[in-house]
Amino acid sequence: MEIKSTQNQPAADANLATKQSQAVLDKDVQNRAILQASLDVSISSGNDSLALLYSSVVSELNQVLEADMGPSAIQKAYDSGVDMSPAATAERIVGLSANFFSSYQDQHPEMDYETQVRSFVELIAGGIDQGFSEARDILDGLQVLEGDIASNIDTTYDLVQEKLTALIDTLLNPEVSEGDTAVPE
Structure with missing residues (x-):
């Protein structure tokens, strides 16, 4: 029977959480850019x-x-x-x-x-x-x-x-x- 070490588990969990947080932030930035572009198109289209x-x-x-x-x-x-x-x-x-x-x-x-x-x-x-x-x-x-x-x-x-x-x-x-x-x- 093999016993896996759990010593690195907290570091791996923290790394995964950081990657997920960055993905959420990237998605938020992308969504804001899309909304701003839509607003810009809406405003300039009238003119x-x-x-x-x-x-x-x-x-x-x-x-x-x-x-x-x-x-x-x-x-x-x-x-x-x-x-x-x-x-x-x-x-x-x-x-x-x-x-x-x-x-x-x-x-x-x-x-x-x-x-x-x-x-x-x-x-x-x-x-x-x-x-x-x-x-x-x-x-x-x-x-x-x-x-x-x-x-x-x-x-x-x-x-x-x-x-x-x-x-x-x-x-x-x-x-x-x-x-x-x-x-x-």
């Missing part, structure tokens, strides 16, 4: 709702264009520190997306030109709608989707829809629609 909207839409556009254009195609085209007004945001959303039309054409030579135009705009419109929906859900969850924020998002969405319609018209009738900056040249 930068269109930036959040734009980020959400760009994320969705990156996903829907990834198969044809590569990862983060739209994000790579984004410059920081830009105007976040509804008109400027709508212009960027459609303009940056429109810049990838020629790449989309290269990826789909089996389609005639009109089908390429309509298919491309349908593809990016789906990503845009999903991005707006996600941004609204985020802002609503943060309880800041009201007043000017909601109005700016609605205005931006309406402007994007107008620009998508203009994009189709410009691509299908380039000689009639000169001067629209949302279309690649």
Whole structure:
């Protein structure tokens, strides 16, 4: 029969208690950091709702264009520190997306030109709608989707829809629609 020494048992128990205490402290610090980050997002989202909207839409556009254009195609085209007004945001959303039309054409030579135009705009419109929906859900969850924020998002969405319609018209009738900056040249 083997007899185990219990001399080191108190030290082992103390070491285990110290490790458990440190784990509890680490978890507490992590939880506080998460809560602070959530609070920071909540506070800043009210001020930068269109930036959040734009980020959400760009994320969705990156996903829907990834198969044809590569990862983060739209994000790579984004410059920081830009105007976040509804008109400027709508212009960027459609303009940056429109810049990838020629790449989309290269990826789909089996389609005639009109089908390429309509298919491309349908593809990016789906990503845009999903991005707006996600941004609204985020802002609503943060309880800041009201007043000017909601109005700016609605205005931006309406402007994007107008620009998508203009994009189709410009691509299908380039000689009639000169001067629209949302279309690649």
